Amino acid sequence: MKVPSRKAASASEQRRHHRQAERAQALTVREAFPNVGAVHVELSFDDHEGPVPSPQRHSLYPAARAFFRFACPCADCDGEFDLTDASRELLRADAMASEADACVAGRISCQGTRLREKDRSAACGMELRFRLVSVISAEPAH
Numbered sequence: 001m002k003v004p005s006r007k008a009a010s011a012s013e014q015r016r017h018h019r020q021a022e023r024a025q026a027l028t029v030r031e032a033f034p035n036v037g038a039v040h041v042e043l044s045f046d047d048h049e050g051p052v053p054s055p056q057r058h059s060l061y062p063a064a065r066a067f068f069r070f071a072c073p074c075a076d077c078d079g080e081f082d083l084t085d086a087s088r089e090l091l092r093a094d095a096m097a098s099e100a101d102a103c104v105a106g107r108i109s110c111q112g113t114r115l116r117e118k119d120r121s122a123a124c125g126m127e128l129r130f131r132l133v134s135v136i137s138a139e140p141a142h
Contacts, residue, residue, distance in 0.1 A: 015078065016071075018052045021113075030062035033091060037062065037137035041083070045073060046127040057060040062137075072110045079112015083132065090132045105131040 029039055036049040043130035060066065068083040086104050093102035110124040 002003040014024060019069060019071070021028075024066050024070075026102070027067040028062065029060050029064050029066045032066035032087075033134055035137055036134045038135045039066070039087075039090070040131075040133045040135065041068070042131040042133075043070065043081075044129045046129070047074075047129075048125065068132075072099065072112050072124060072126055074110075074112075074114055074124060074126055077112045077114045079110040079124050079126075081108060081110065081128045082132070083130055086130065086132055090134055093134075099138055102134045103131065105129075 015123075029036060033039060039060045041058040041060065042055070043057070044054045048051070056070075058070075066087065068087040070081045070083070072079040072081065086106055089101055090104040093104060107127060107129050110126040112124045112126070113121045114124045115121050
């Protein structure tokens with residue numbers, strides 16, 4: 001009987017598994033933002049070379065992992081958008097505001113590479129406009 005061989009994971013599968021493992025190890029929103037009831041993440045994209053992906057909105061509640069890295073929406077791109085620094089800035093803004101919702105916004109470009117044609121790749125260049133909003137919890141932190 002022939003035993004099937006297991007294929008090695010592709011680079012994109014390896015990145016996805018690595019990102020999942022990092023997400024699993026991240027603090028929860030409750031741990032990272034003790035006074036916050038939710039963090040809303042709004043993402044909109046600009047692509048100067050093709051169709052623009054649809055905007056995205058993510059809402060992270062206290063039990064969710066406070067993980068702020070998002071894969072580039074281009075299927076042929078190996079890049080991601082890391083909003084970890086923006087989330088830290090939001091945490092500082094939240095601490096300063098303590099009575100009101102805090103907001104951080106910005107714009108970054110994807111640093112990944114797209115496979116444009118067979119055996120040819122190019123810098124992605126997808127631009128992301130983001131906004132992170134922390135909504136203060138109605139309940140006091142424990």
